[in-house]
Amino acid sequence: MISVQEATARIGAHPGVPPATQIPLSQAVGCILREPVHADRDFPPFHRATMDGIALAFAQAAAGRRTFRVAGTVYAGTPPVRLADPESCVEIMTGAVLPGGADTVVRYEDLQLDEGPGGRRATLRGTPEKPGHNVHLRGTDGRQGDLLIPAGTRLGPAEIGVAASVGRATLTVSGPLRVAVVSTGDELVEVDQVPLPHQIRRSNAHMLGAALREAGAAPALFHVPDDKPTIRRTLERILPEHDCLVLSGGVSMGKSDFVPEVLRELGVETLFHKVAQKPGKPFWFGRAAAGQAVFAFPGNPVSTFLCCYRYLVPWLRAAGGQPVLPAAHAVLDETIRFPPPLTYFVPVRTYQDARGVVRARPLPGSGSGDFANLLHADAFLELDAGTDTFPAGEAFPLIRFRNG
Ligand code: AMP
Ligand code: MG
DSSP states (O other), rough: BBBBBHHHHHHHTTTOOEEEEEEEEEOOOOEOOOOEEEEEOOBBBSSOOOSEEEEEEEHHHHHHOOOOEEEEOOOOTTTOOSSSSTTTTEOOOOTOBOOOOEEEEEEEEGEEEEEEEEEEEEEEOOSSSSSTTTEEOOOSOOOOOOOOOOOOOOOOHHHHHHHHHHTTTEEEEEEEEEEEEEEEEEEEETTEEEEOOOOOOOOHHHHHHHHHHHOOOOOEEEEEOHHHHHHHHHHHHHGGGGEEEEESSOSSSTEEEEEHHHHHHTTTTEEEEEESESTTTOOOOEEOSSSOEEEEEEHHHHHHHIIIIIIIIHHHHTTTOOOOOOOOEEEEEEEEOOOOSSSEEEEEEEEEEETOOOEEEEEOOOSTTGGGGGGGGOOOEETHHHHHHHHOOOEEEEEESOOO
16 A cells, blocks of 8 residues: 555656647637747737827927827728828827827827818827827737747637737647546446436546546546456457546455456556555556556545545646646644544535635545535545644645635
């Protein structure tokens, strides 16, 4: 049996990064970017009017000039023009290029337009505040060559918009990891079936599928009965089609727990079996000959759930090239005694106290079968093996499975 820390290290040593591919921008949302995206030009790329009004030379207004000859109109999309002379101005619309010789935009609200003897003219109601007013200067948001989106970012609509604005019609990404989720057990029936008194529904597979999807992977659900040849045949078929295999059930010491044995027969190398933790002690982890990671969790729903959030989800984030989340902690509300030499993961409900400190109220429930208890919890607190008493008021690592 190995420690939680050792299990974490062995899983972390197994990369499992999916191959990078180039795909059209329109299909990239949800994928992990595998190359940096840089600005192809300055942001904004030209001095841009941010208001509708007139563009003029500030120095003229500052020197007391109130009336300017209107020499023309520029719109968003009009190629750049120059002021004919410092006494003139041009009407300018939001998004248009500031004319050469002008440095300031005065809003329509702050001027009057009329026809004078020499043609159309604009008269200011006051002096503009400062040079550059209502102008978004070229390069203020970013410079050509600036790193805009680092590799490893999960692409959302904002990233897609930025990539489009710098001309990236295609992006190098890794697609979602294809994960086979396999529940095992003769007692399990489909979610849409009515179980007989000795049967239960295969909830773990759906929970794992949901957690995987939330973590950006592409799960496919399978089920096998507790029959060695069937388990072997099924795993042999689905293993080559997936980047990762996640099993639930069949890894303990029971007479029908065939999973470790079958995996070994299929050439999956055992990297560990059994972790000094509660729940989830029989957790098995290995590596297939073709490189896929294989996680086999004990079937008790809370065990599967804990193992999923403590080991699988962080591994998936790393495999997808996403940054490691900062370690979270919470202050324990009640003293907990746990003498066995195991790391104890206790379900908790977190909240912020008046001083903004994140605190955790333990909800131990009735053990690893008490799935419904998790509806009231939002995290596990990790209480290290080797200590018996975990005093109220002390902070411990937090594994969140719910936000907000
Ligand atoms: P096992 O790890 O196969 O010995 O299963 C331990 C317990 O978890 C048993 O009570 C199983 O009925 C239950 N169990 C196993 N797999 C699932 C599943 N997919 N959904 C819900 N409960 C399960
Ligand atoms: Mg079983």
